[in-house]
Amino acid sequence: EDQVTQSPEALRLQEGESSSLNCSYTVSGLRGLFWYRQDPGKGPEFLFTLYSAGEEKEKERLKATLTKKESFLHITAPKPEDSATYLCAAPSGGYNKLIFGAGTRLAVHP
Amino acid sequence: NAGVTQTPKFRILKIGQSMTLQCTQDMNHNYMYWYRQDPGMGLKLIYYSVGAGITDKGEVPNGYNVSRSTTEDFPLRLELAAPSQTSVYFCASGVEETQYFGPGTRLLVL
Numbered sequence: 001e002d003q004v005t006q007s008p009e010a011l012r013l014q015e016g017e018s019s020s021l022n023c024s025y026t027v028s029g030l031r032g033l034f035w036y037r038q039d040p041g042k043g044p045e046f047l048f049t050l051y052s053a054g055e056e057k058e059k060e061r062l063k064a065t066l067t068k069k070e071s072f073l074h075i076t077a078p079k080p081e082d083s084a085t086y087l088c089a090a091p092s093g094g095y096n097k098l099i100f101g102a103g104t105r106l107a108v109h110p
Numbered sequence: 111n112a113g114v115t116q117t118p119k120f121r122i123l124k125i126g127q128s129m130t131l132q133c134t135q136d137m138n139h140n141y142m143y144w145y146r147q148d149p150g151m152g153l154k155l156i157y158y159s160v161g162a163g164i165t166d167k168g169e170v171p172n173g174y175n176v177s178r179s180t181t182e183d184f185p186l187r188l189e190l191a192a193p194s195q196t197s198v199y200f201c202a203s204g205v206e207e208t209q210y211f212g213p214g215t216r217l218l219v220l
Contacts, residue, residue, distance in 0.1 A: 009150070019121070043114075043200050043211035046154075095160050096141050096207045097168070102152040110197050 001047035002027045002092040013108050016077050021104045023088035024070040033071045034098065035064050036087040071096055078108045112136050114212035116201050122218045123191040131186040131215050133201030141204040142184040143168075144176065146197040147214075153200065159184055192220045 005020045025033065032051050036044035049056045050066035057064050061082060063074045073086055085105045089098040117132045135142065140161045145153040155168030159178040173195060175187040184203075188195060196219045202209040 034208070036211075041214075043202075043213050044210060046210060049208060089153075091207045095158060095166070096204055096209075097143070097155060097158060098207065099155075100153040100210060102150060 004101040006104050010105040015110050018076045021073040025090050027090045031091045033091040038085045080108050083108045111119050116212040118217045130190050135203040137194045139203035143202045144186045145200045154200050195219050
């Protein structure tokens with residue numbers, strides 16, 4: 001059964017304190033690994049897609065990386081506005097359907 | 111482009127009542143999806159559509175129905191609302207595997 005698992009469930013950082021979020025997956029024939037950001041009361045917002053092991057993508061203070069078993073979202077020198085829930089997802093079952101992890105709630109304090 | 115829009119933003123239903131959650135996209139995407147999101151549980155797929163007139167069940171379809179008469183619209187119907195349907199509902203549309211989400215409808219069944 002395809003599965004996406006995220007850790008930790010919640011992460012509290014001080015402003016400027018870099019860290020990483022983890023997304024491990026067991027999906028046959030991976031056709032991409034997706035990262036989304038979700039602010040409270042809002043819908044998920046697309047961040048990145050990674051397609052092959054070794055691939056990296058960056059956006060401002062965020063960098064996503066992919067290995068054969070997991071993906072990391074590295075946050076460098078975070079600011080309070082980076083506080084959100086970060087979701088990862090992978091295609092499963094055809095018709096471009098995605099399965100989502102439960103997310104990591106990130107809180108960055110000044 | 112408005113992207114994906116959903117109405118209403120919030121609704122309270124009594125047990126046994128019915129309602130339709132509206133979803134419209136203006137990006138001419140063939141693929142559309144309905145998810146529910148419960149606290150700490152991630153997004154679960156309810157129904158999806160690969161084009162006008164074509165719909166299929168996702169992971170948690172019981173208690174819901176959908177229709178897709180146009181490319182733009184993908185309404186979700188709740189019949190005989192139950193407390194277990196209290197959740198936040200998100201509609202998404204997509205091209206290839208990338209999905210774009212609406213702002214969500216928060217539903218409370220009492």
